[in-house]
């Protein structure tokens with residue numbers, strides 16, 4: 001199993017990050033893909049990837065839509081250059097996108113879109129996959145991303161109403177560890193060859209802090225809804241993730 005999207009770099013894990021990584025390995029997680037959301041986080045993601053081994057701890061970095069609303073254009077320019085200069089240490093760019101759940105003002109959306117387009121452009125020019133946050137803005141996110149030649153992962157995809165549009169593209173659909181009728185519908189509708197599983201740790205867990213070991217719950221949900229053996233789901237989904245991000249599957253030590 002691979003946790004296709006998490007934030008183990010955040011302060012929530014400062015007290016026990018070594019144990020969290022050890023638990024992930026003991027639970028059969030063969031890699032995790034950690035997304036950095038702002039510049040200080042991105043520095044930490046790169047440092048942790050070195051510490052825990054880039055074969056296991058995969059780095060994607062960006063400025064998230066939450067940070068885009070409060071940052072100036074020079075911060076965007078600096079981050080684009082930072083990503084470019086660290087390309088060899090990354091498996092992708094993210095997370096970027098649009099968030100109309102937490103942000104309601106037109107000027108905030110415009111700011112997010114400006115950053116989003118800049119990172120899509122960079123993803124296209126560096127030929128790195130991009131991880132997209134699309135909260136309550138799934139359609140807009142998909143339509144904007146379609147203007148670029150990028151490999152796109154729609155992380156924590158929650159909007160069953162937008163699933164047909166998403167499936168009309170070749171974008172990957174990432175299923176979180178949350179449980180809801182909408183997520184079950186999305187799993188049912190999406191071919192298993194398009195599914196990734198993620199925790200979005202430390203978030204999106206019913207009852208407390210999420211962590212990569214919990215990604216098993218998303219794999220189990222996919223197996224249940226699709227009536228497919230768990231081992232087959234693991235084989236297919238892990239193949240999807242490794243070929244999308246372009247790394248070789250590792251054997252869990």
Ligand SMILES: [Zn+2]
Nearest residue numbers: 005035095200
């Ligand atoms: Zn995230």
